[in-house]
Amino acid sequence: MKNTATDVLPAEGGLGNEPLLAVDDLHVEFVTRGGLVKAVNGVSYTLQPGETLAVLGESGSGKSVTAQAIMGILDMPPARIPKGEIRFRGTDLLKLPEDAKTQIRGQRIAMIFQDALSALNPVFTVGWQIGEMFRVHRGMSKRDAEKKAVELMDRVRIPAAKARVHDYPHQFSGGMRQRIMIAMSIALDPEVLIADEPTTALDVTVQAQIMELLAELQRESNMGLILITHDLGVVADVADKIAVMYAGRIVENAPVFDIYRHPAHPYSKGLLESIPRVDLKGQELYAIKGLPPNLLNMPTGCAFHPRCPYRQDNCVTDVPELYEISPVRNSACHYWREVLDGTDG
Amino acid sequence: MGRYIIRRLIQAIPVLLGSTLLIFATVFALPGDPIAALAGEKRQDPKVVEVLRDQYHLNDPFFAQYWHYISGVFRGDFGRTYAGVEVSELMAAKFQVTINLAMTALVMEAIIGVGLGLWAALRRGRATDSAILASTLILISVPVLVTGFVLQLLLGVQLKLVTGIDFFPVAGVFDGWRSYLLPGFVLAGTSIAYLTRLTRTSLVETLRADYVRTAIAKGMSRRRVIGRHALRNALIPLVTYLGADLGTLMGGAVITETIFNIQGIGQELFRSVYERQQPVVVGIVTLLVLVYILANLVVDLLYAVLDPRIRYE
Numbered sequence: 330m331k332n333t334a335t336d337v338l339p340a341e342g343g344l345g346n347e348p349l350l351a352v353d354d355l356h357v358e359f360v361t362r363g364g365l366v367k368a369v370n371g372v373s374y375t376l377q378p379g380e381t382l383a384v385l386g387e388s389g390s391g392k393s394v395t396a397q398a399i400m401g402i403l404d405m406p407p408a409r410i411p412k413g414e415i416r417f418r419g420t421d422l423l424k425l426p427e428d429a430k431t432q433i434r435g436q437r438i439a440m441i442f443q444d445a446l447s448a449l450n451p452v453f454t455v456g457w458q459i460g461e462m463f464r465v466h467r468g469m470s471k472r473d474a475e476k477k478a479v480e481l482m483d484r485v486r487i488p489a490a491k492a493r494v495h496d497y498p499h500q501f502s503g504g505m506r507q508r509i510m511i512a513m514s515i516a517l518d519p520e521v522l523i524a525d526e527p528t529t530a531l532d533v534t535v536q537a538q539i540m541e542l543l544a545e546l547q548r549e550s551n552m553g554l555i556l557i558t559h560d561l562g563v564v565a566d567v568a569d570k571i572a573v574m575y576a577g578r579i580v581e582n583a584p585v586f587d588i589y590r591h592p593a594h595p596y597s598k599g600l601l602e603s604i605p606r607v608d609l610k611g612q613e614l615y616a617i618k619g620l621p622p623n624l625l626n627m628p629t630g631c632a633f634h635p636r637c638p639y640r641q642d643n644c645v646t647d648v649p650e651l652y653e654i655s656p657v658r659n660s661a662c663h664y665w666r667e668v669l670d671g672t673d674g
Numbered sequence: 675m676g677r678y679i680i681r682r683l684i685q686a687i688p689v690l691l692g693s694t695l696l697i698f699a700t701v702f703a704l705p706g707d708p709i710a711a712l713a714g715e716k717r718q719d720p721k722v723v724e725v726l727r728d729q730y731h732l733n734d735p736f737f738a739q740y741w742h743y744i745s746g747v748f749r750g751d752f753g754r755t756y757a758g759v760e761v762s763e764l765m766a767a768k769f770q771v772t773i774n775l776a777m778t779a780l781v782m783e784a785i786i787g788v789g790l791g792l793w794a795a796l797r798r799g800r801a802t803d804s805a806i807l808a809s810t811l812i813l814i815s816v817p818v819l820v821t822g823f824v825l826q827l828l829l830g831v832q833l834k835l836v837t838g839i840d841f842f843p844v845a846g847v848f849d850g851w852r853s854y855l856l857p858g859f860v861l862a863g864t865s866i867a868y869l870t871r872l873t874r875t876s877l878v879e880t881l882r883a884d885y886v887r888t889a890i891a892k893g894m895s896r897r898r899v900i901g902r903h904a905l906r907n908a909l910i911p912l913v914t915y916l917g918a919d920l921g922t923l924m925g926g927a928v929i930t931e932t933i934f935n936i937q938g939i940g941q942e943l944f945r946s947v948y949e950r951q952q953p954v955v956v957g958i959v960t961l962l963v964l965v966y967i968l969a970n971l972v973v974d975l976l977y978a979v980l981d982p983r984i985r986y987e
C-alpha cells in the first residue's frame with residue numbers, strides 16, 4: 330500500500346554526510362497591517378541524531394517562528410517563506426506536498442509547547458489525546474491506544490497513570506501537564522523533538538525535573554533535540570551546541586563548551602554575563618542595555634549595532650556575514666576576534 | 675448532579691412567583707371589567723354580575739386573588755376563563771401548536787445558523803464569507819413583519835400559483851408539519867442571523883487556539899483538526915445560545931402566529947389581553963416562564979457534558 334505521500338518521504342536509516350535536520354538560510358516574514366515583519370532573516374543550523382541544540386535569544390528574536398517553520402505549522406498567510414531550505418534527512422520539507430508533511434509531523438518531527446494548559450485540548454481526556462497518535466497514525470483500536478497511553482504516562486513518570494488516563498488536562502498540575510505533552514510528543518518515537526521553552530511556565534524545581542526527563546528520553550531514543558529556551562543555566566547541563574539568535578538571525582553558533590568559555594559575538598557575551606545567579610534562577614535576562622530591534626524597521630548594517638559596546642563605523646553600514654571561526658563555530662560579527670580576545674579563558 | 679438539578683428547580687420557584695405576580699398585577703391594572711366585556715353591548719342583570727364576580731373572586735383584595743390563583747397553579751389548576759372553559763385545557767392544545775412552531779424554528783436555526791457560520795468561518799475573508807455576513811445583516815435589519823408577509827406572499831401564495839404545487843402551505847396548521855416550515859423560518863429569521871455570526875466567530879477563535887496548533891503538530895489531517903479538535907470547543911457557546919433562544923422563539927411566536935393565522939398560544943395571548951382574560955394571560959405567561967427556566971437548566975446541564983471543566987455539585 331503505497332501512496333504518493335510516502336514516495337517523497339525522506340528515507341530512514343543511514344544519513345551519509347547529510348545531517349538529520351538542516352535549516353539553511355531560512356527567511357520567514359509576516360504580512361501585517363503595519364508592514365512586512367521580517368521575523369527570520371537567514372537562519373541556518375544543523376542537528377544530528379542524539380544531539381541537543383539549544384536555541385537562545387531574547388523575546389521576539391524568531392526562535393519560535395523558526396521552529397514552527399520546521400514543523401510546518403505557520404499560518405500562511407500571514408506568514409510566508411521567501412527563501413531557504415529545511416532539509417530533513419536530505420529532503421527539503423518546504424517543497425513537500427501537504428499530505429507528505431502531515432506524515433512527518435508528529436510521527437518523525439514532534440514538538441512540545443510552552444504552555445501545556447492551552448496546548449492540550451480542554452474537552453478531551455489526556456488518554457484520548459495521547460492515544461490519538463496511535464489510533465490515527467498506527468490504526469490501533471481504542472483499547473490498544475489507551476494501553477499505549479498508559480505506558481507512555483508511566484514512562485514520563487506520571488503517578489497512578491492507569492487511574493488518571495481518563496482525566497482531563499485541567500485536572501493535572503502544571504508539571505504533570507507538561508509531562509503529558511511530552512508523552513504525546515514522543516509517542517511515535519520521533520527522530521527530531523523540538524521543545525519550545527518547555528519549562529518557562531513552571532516553577533524552578535519542576536523545571537529541573539522536566540529537563541532531566543527530556544534528557545533521559547533523548548538518551549534512550551537517540552533523537553535529535555532542539556531546545557528553545559531563555560534559561561542559560563539549563564543549557565549548560567544538557568546542550569551539545571548553542572545557536573544564539575538576534576533579530577531573526579543566528580549571530581553565533583558554537584559547541585556549548587566553547588561559547589561559555591569564549592563567546593565570539595558581543596550579544597552572546599552580554600547574555601552570558603547576565604546569567605542569573607543561582608538564587609535568581611528563572612528570571613528573564615535583560616541585562617543587555619537597550620531594546621530589541623523593531624522588526625518593521627530594522628537597524629542598518631549589523632542589527633545589534635545600536636546596543637553594541639564593540640561597535641565601529643562600518644557596523645552601521647555593513648551587514649556582517651556569518652564568519653567561520655573554526656569548523657564548528659560561526660559568529661556574525663565583524664570584530665569577533667576582538668570579542669574573543671576580550672574574554673579570558 | 676441530581677442535587678444540582680433539585681437545587682436549580684427550587685431556585686426556579688421564586689422566579690416563577692415573581693414573574694406571575696408581576697403579570698397578575700399588570701393584568702389587574704388593565705382598565706375595563708372582564709365580566710362586563712362578556713356581555714358585549716347587552717345589559718346585564720346586576721345579580722348575575724354579582725354572582726359571577728364572586729365566583730371569580732373579583733371582589734377580593736389583590737393579594738387574596740393572587741394567592742387563590744397561585745395556590746391553584748401549584749395544584750395544577752389554572753382556573754377557568756370567564757366563559758367557563760378550563761384554562762389548562764385551552765392552553766394544552768394551543769401550546770402544542772406553538773411548541774411545534776418553536777421547535778421547527780429552533781431546528782432550522784441550528785441547522786442553517788451553524789451550517790452557514792461554519793462555512794463562513796472556513797472561508798473567512800473570501801467572497802462566500804462576505805456574502806454570508808451581508809445576508810445576516812439583511813436578516814437582522816428587516817423587521818419580522820416584513821419578512822413574514824413577503825415570504826408568505828412569494829413562497830406561500832405566488833409559488834403555488836406558478837407551479838401548482840403547495841410547497842409551503844400557509845392555511846394555519848392544517849397541512850401537517852409542512853405548514854410549520856414557512857412560519858418556522860420567519861420566526862427563526864433573526865436568530866439564524868445571530869447564530870450564524872456567533873458560530874463564525876466561535877470557530878474562527880477556536881481555530882486560533884493553541885490546542886488546534888498542537889493537533890496540527892501531531893500530524894492530524896485538516897479535516898480532523900477542524901472536525902474533532904476545533905468543532906467540539908466551538909460548539910460550546912452555541913448550545914447556550916440555542917437553549918436561551920427557545921424562550922425568545924416562543925415569545926416571538928405572537929407576531930408570527932398572527933401573520934400566518936396559526937392557532938397557538940401567541941395568538942391566544944394576544945386575544946386574552948384584549949379580552950381581559952386574566953387567568954389565560956397569567957397562565958400562558960407562567961408556562962412561558964417555565965419553558966424558559968427548563969430550557970436554561972437543560973443548557974447548563976448540556977454545558978457540563980460538553981465542557982469537562984464545568985462540574986456541578
Ligand SMILES: Nc1ncnc2c1ncn2[C@@H]1O[C@H](COP(=O)(O)OP(=O)(O)OP(=O)(O)O)[C@@H](O)[C@H]1O
Nearest residue numbers: 359361366368387388389390391392393394395624
Ligand atoms: N502571526 C504573526 N504575525 C505577525 N508577526 C508575528 C507572527 N508570529 C510571530 N510574529 C513576529 O515574529 C517575531 C518573532 O517571534 P517568535 O515567536 O519567533 O519570537 P521568540 O524568539 O520565540 O520569542 P519568545 O521568547 O517571546 O517566545 C516577533 O517579533 C513576532 O512579533
Ligand code: SF4
Nearest residue numbers: 631634637644662663
Ligand atoms: S558587527 Fe559591529 S555592531 Fe555588530 S556585533 Fe559586531 S561589533 Fe557589534
Ligand SMILES: [Mg+2]
Nearest residue numbers: 392393394525
Ligand atoms: Mg517563542
